[in-house]
Amino acid sequence: MLKIENLHVNIDDKSIIKGLDLEVKTGEVHAIMGPNGSGKSTLSSVIAGNEAYEVVKGKILYNDENIEDLSAEERAHKGIFMSFQYPVEIPGITVTNFIKTAINSNLRARGKKEMPANEMLKTIREKASLLEIDSKFLSRSLNEGFSGGEKKRNEIFQMAMLNPTLAILDETDSGLDIDALRIVASGVNKLKNKDNAIVVITHYQRLLDHIIPDYVHVLQDGKIVKSGDKNLALELEEKGYDWI
């Protein structure tokens, strides 16, 4: 589904990713781990299409299509979703209004009709309960005054609503207490199926106790330096990144 070949990425002429290869197949869960500054967040932003980052070499293939020239929203329309490490606030726009706009934008882009209001409401309720989200929460302004846990739960709620084919979770565990972590992880697990793929980007191993990866990759200085199964994460936790 996702194939990254010899990727080099710059930001403000500074080289961040320096020759990265990665292949993610349908139905798989991949974890990308690495110390601060290794290029983890850059990788997720580049896949999502943030043009603050410049791809200088290499390609990103999504379902065998080079997505280099696609805008962020076009990538979203094709089913790429990113859960933000720092979700942004949009004052005055409720969670419900935002997700409704997002869903209908995607449907229109795919040449489909907008979702009728009653169906929208039903889906919202259903997905909200999946993440133990209170209905009052849905009428609050998007991310405004949200706690760390609420922000991340809201990200996964949006993922549940948009039902992406490829979900990239960028440091979804940061800022979460243990209960919130469990809720978010169990939400992700319920959304996982044989037709989608999930890339979990994280600094710590603890999220991987709840979302069990098929593959673990270690990212260091812009390259994947080691790959393995879930045991690699445990080993890393024990020995630290210096071990590699």
Added chain:
Amino acid sequence: MAYTEEELKKELEQQEYQYGFTTKIESETFPVGLNEDIVRSISKKKNEPKWMTDWRLDAFSAWKKMEEPEWSNVTYKKPDFQAISYFSAPKTNTKYKSLDEVDPELLKTFDKLGISIEEQKKLSGVAVDIVMDSVSVATTFRETLAKDGIIFCSISEAIKDYPDLVKKYIGKVIPKKDNFYAALNSAVFSDGSFCYIPKGVRCPMELSTYFRINQSGTGQFERTLVIADKGSYVSYLEGCTAPSRDENQLHAAVVELIALDDAEIKYSTVQNWYPGNKHGKGGVFNFVTKRGLCHTNSKISWTQVETGSAVTWKYPSCILKGDNSIGEFYSIAVTNNYQQADTGTKMIHLGKNTKSTIISKGVSAGKSQNSYRGLVQIGKRAENARNFSQCDSLLMGNNCGAHTFPYIEVKNKTAQIEHEATTSKIGEDQIFYCNQRGIDVEKAIALIVNGFSKEVLNNLPMEFAVEAQKLLEISLEGSVG
């Protein structure tokens, strides 16, 4: 493509004014220039009684001695008042008993504006008075309203049919010598709307006036007078558009509101005069005086959505004369390209326990300048007066400006005044977040601006809130949403 400031700028520049068409209706236009004879001719043309002619002449002689105000934060070439025609009327009969008599071309214009009167009549329950080139064309629903004793007609008719009411209230809230533009309007106003709600009556529908300048080389000077008698309620909306023209057109309106004891007036404006092209050529000069007088326990609420005009100079105000009276001002002003807006309010607290709320939202884009100017004045006798003001500015790009000029004058120690102000920019991170969820740049900006303006939009009557939201999108985006 990701969103960049450059692209946003380009998009904004490409945006066209949606209502820029003219209608082929023959107009009768007075020769250009202004003197006593012109003032007399306007009055005569409208078959006005002598007291009205004299009132106009008095205003004119005062105006001649006055100078244009220069204190506002706008720069423009002052209009040549001798180069404007002060009267333009569609050349058909200006009086219609029913819509069937209205010139079909004129009706087509309204259709283009998206305010088909027929539809309005059937569907929305809104009574509309349309003022085109300063002449009132049709007032729908008049009979329905008359059952409750409500008067809703053009000001010209009111001068003829209800002279006592007009005489009693006109110029009482805004004296004819109040300021340069109010004096000019008092001398030459060609038409406008008049509304009277009798004691204890709750007006069963929204009243609405639509203004449009069509003829080139003319100014528009309409005058609105709304009187809510004791214990009554009315919600009033005005909307306006003008065709695209290279020259600057002058619009100098006066709106007076009187809320007698226990009455409430809600006055909403959606202002969409032609803002000029992307190089700042043309556009309407919108120099408007609006003020309301509150008697005991009464309430006046101004809500405005200002997206048009090249230059806006406008301060809808409340004089809180009666004890326990309430004044409110909710405003969204959007400026783009070379538009300039200097707008805000004055809340004059004279009575005891008077309250006022000011919520002002300014959105600046392009090379525009957007200023909030407000005065909160607490008089000596205004025990326990309270005010809350909030002024928020949203900037798009690096070439625009947002300014806030709050004035506070307090002469009574029991007053409580709060003032909050914020300035923010639409962030690329906000746009990217929306993009990532599949929402394009235009829609993302619309979402952010709507969210920013929400407190004001919420105060508009339902059916107009949707229109206003659309207008915000159109004003700020490359294409129509």
